[in-house]
Amino acid sequence: MGKRKQIALSLLSGSGALRLGEMLSSRHPLVLTYHRVIPRDRCADGRRPPNTLFTDEFDEQMAFVSKRFNVLSGEELLGYVDGNGDLPRYSLAITFDDGYENNYSHALPVLQRYGLHAMFFLTTNLIGNRERSLWFDRLDKLLSSVPISEFTECMCRLEPSLSASPHPRVRAIFKSLSNARQMEILDRLENNFGCSGKSEEDAAIYGMMSWDQVRALASAGMTVGSHTANHQILTAASPVEVRSELQTSRRRIEEETGHACRCFAYPNGGRQDFRPSDERAVQDAGYQCAFTQISGSIHRHSPRFALPRIPIPDAGDMRIFRSHLSGIQHAFRTVFPEN
């Protein structure tokens, strides 16, 4: 980060600026996105895996949220989007993507301690599957344990479109493949490099919930929504595959929990990860709203099938957390776009 950028961010993160930003942005509800919450001592050397908050950091954030915000249930948020009345200032909703077991074991007790509601978006084919991890977690594990030259050589044999891709592009190209092709390549890579086993640390970080745990979340009053069946990025799927991902995941959640599944969150969720045809497919599959990872707050005119959220960064620093809630990070990114 350049010096001007650093000075600007540190001025904007001062407590006066934070309070002002929080006050100015308080009219519009926020939807926070989390992925994993794990105890610090579960990670070798305290090293933080991607998309992860440590339990003590999450606890501190929830303590702040419970004091300063009106935390919404899925029903209340849907009611607002439907135009049924106003919400108090400083309203927000808490969401978790993917369906990790640590959401049940480590995030739920914190939420319950503060009496907070949250929405959990599940990758349904992975729920209750002790053998398999999500495709991007399998890919990250391979990339972190195999020398990159060997990995790239093997990848290029399996998928010519990956030829000579430097490391970060591998993930981007994987995102453009169908789920069937992702599985085929990952199975062969794991066999080739002997990477298919799971350690205890892997299970704590990457393990997925069981259906019993999902039912316990629902019984605790949490909202359960869909994140597709296979974490298929919709733009990489045919219309038939999109329909199947949306319908099978919704049906499975309703069969397993006995509750209507009305909310959906797009895998990856960036602007490039869903098309107008996918928004229509979400509606046709019977959902009532869909969340993206496009940063912003919810307004009355927010598109119901492309609702913005606030992705919470992997940082325990409360000033950074508050700068995301106050809209300061959003304004900062508009002034200083990423290079």
Ligand SMILES: [Zn+2]
């Ligand atoms: Zn996801």
